[in-house]
Amino acid sequence: MAESMKSQQEGVDLYNQFIDGEWITGGGEPLDVHNPATGETVARVSLADEAMADRALKAAQAAFPAWSRKTAVERADHLYKLVELIQENRDRLARLITTEQGKPLVESDADVGMCCDLIRFAAENTRRLEGDIIPADDPDEQIWIQKVPHGVVVGITAWNFPAALVGRKLGPALAAGNTIVLKPSEETPLTALELVELARQAGIPKGVINLINGRGRDVGNHLVTSPITQLVSMTGSVRGGREINKAAAEHLKIVRLELGGKAPFIVMDDAELDPAVDAAIASRFNNCGQVCTCNERMYVQSGIFDKFLERFQQRVEALKVGNPLTDSDVDMGPKINRAELDKIHDMVQHAQSQGAELLTGGERLTGGEYDKGNYYAPTILTGVNNDMDIMKEEIFGPVAPVMKVESFEQAMEYANASEYGLSAYVFTQNVKRLMALTRELDFGEIYVNRGGGESVQGFHKGYRNSGLGGEDGKYGLEAYVKSKTMYVHHG
Incomplete structure (x- = not known):
């Protein structure tokens, strides 16, 4: 005793x-x-x-x-x-x-x-x-x-x-x-x-x-x-x-x-751009992406795709990674362990072998203090399609695959094509689309025009493998x- x-x-x-x-x-x-x-x-x-x-x-x-x-x-x-x-x-x-x-x-x-x-x-x-x-x-x-x-x-x-x-x-x-x-x-x-x-x-x-x-x-x-x-x-x-x-x-x-989760992050042409980018950053890179409700795959409509991606990339590349106990300005800390770090890197490399394009990041951070911990660079992948493993398997790390879609209907179809059903994000000002997603988006928790973070008085529920x-x-x-x-x- x-x-x-x-x-x-x-x-x-x-x-x-x-x-x-x-x-x-x-x-x-x-x-x-x-x-x-x-x-x-x-x-x-x-x-x-x-x-x-x-x-x-x-x-x-x-x-x-x-x-x-x-x-x-x-x-x-x-x-x-x-x-x-x-x-x-x-x-x-x-x-x-x-x-x-x-x-x-x-x-x-x-x-x-x-x-x-x-x-x-x-x-x-x-x-x-x-x-x-x-x-x-x-x-x-x-x-x-x-x-x-x-x-x-x-x-x-x-x-x-x-x-x-x-x-x-x-x-x-x-x-x-x-x-x-x-x-x-x-x-x-x-x-x-x-x-x-x-x-x-x-x-x-x-x-x-x-x-x-x-x-x-x-x-x-x-x-x-x-x-x-x-x-x-x-x-x-x-x-x-x-x-x-x-x-x-x-x-x-x-x-x-x-x-687990594989939350889709959907941005339509009529979305307010800056709030959408802010939410995409927070919901992907908070806690080094180790959140079950994280933004795991992004579907951005073609009319806004280039402008959104440009701002998103700027923000991602500005993220400061390091030891939060020694630097209060750090935006993102390490992965929980080396096995998780290796898993993330393997997923990024596998996505590239399937045709994904590395826009930024995609590597372990090394040198100095980085060598002691489990650090990974905030990463963006483009050129992805919905059949790639990176769009199906939970990443649980600081990697954002971004895919262009042509319509709201296509975004809904791709979002629902998942074994997971915990959370989803949708940015649109169109009331008809908003009402449609209440029927068509098959997830237990949907964030509309805002980032993630459930309230204690809500109900945190997932469908399917979630x-x-x-x-x-x-x-x-x-x-x-x-x-x-x-x-x-x-x-």
Whole structure:
């Protein structure tokens, strides 16, 4: 057992597991956490085994009855206190996110802010999880439909938003009366651990929140397959989502999956040019393109194509890439790891072999500080067509393929020709086109004449390979309760 969240090991912080209100030392060789901007080891995390995963699940199961019986206001007050503590530690948490994930500090601050907003929204809506009383056929009977929590929730988070994704899982799960076991990504576990420590300080009862470190194929799979787990909420890759869905099927668990995206970015001739360029830059290169809702493929109408491309290229080539912890003017940081960096470069080279033309970028950044991290030049590819792999496969990096289209109808056809269906962007001032895309553009989240960034009161949902279910807002919160129908005869 450990007395605190972390200790020192060879001059580096060693983080532990959080189970039943206590910090627990894991077994086996700890996992190193690296700064992707420098390659240095910034911390280590002790890893859980299946026995520790069971302890976490059983702790959540034991805490569930008391937590679920608390009033909505009592649960909300705990969450409000957690938000208060996160805000007090906002600068420190933002710097930690940049250290373990690599995004610029302003984006890390927004990550923490989104975490607070998601938890706050859940707290605000604890009393809005309402049931119904339905007239019965018998005059001496009523039909009551109650909304009740599932029980133990497993929340598995990705590495690209270390704070916001914890808030997205933890907030609604606890607001609805569930308890939770969190498993953060092995790439960026530190922020989640610090958030759980703040939850402990906020007085959330022991066992309500548990966190274990480990690899998905090991403890992650065990969490998903355990009969204790009632609901799994996961953000990550399509491959990982399929594996979780398959593993959860044995016990017919409820699964919510937020997976990859291949967002089309459509610009029509009548679009306002500068706002479209601004949005194209932000929605492609924020977080080094490591956002599931990112602008992944661009369709620009022929009448505006040359003018748009000229301005877009100027802006892309002006982006400053570097270490966000040492240069506050950096626009884009590194990729998360070397494997991701190699994947991006291979995709760009493969696109060129299929006929794409490299307009700018297309290379790893080297020399000086660049040699220590995972940096890639902001890249534009032209001469692409919709059959190329670069227009079909998720890039998840700072590469923008730009394609000319002749009409709105053609743009719609190309946009929908995808295995993904999370987000899409459309820039047009034509009301008829706007109304048409509500029917014809087959994506769960559409941004019209603006850049990306969902609101906590909206509904973040993907179609096809982009996932199952959805998150955020009242519809996302309702996923964390189930219905119980009671036929009450009183005659």
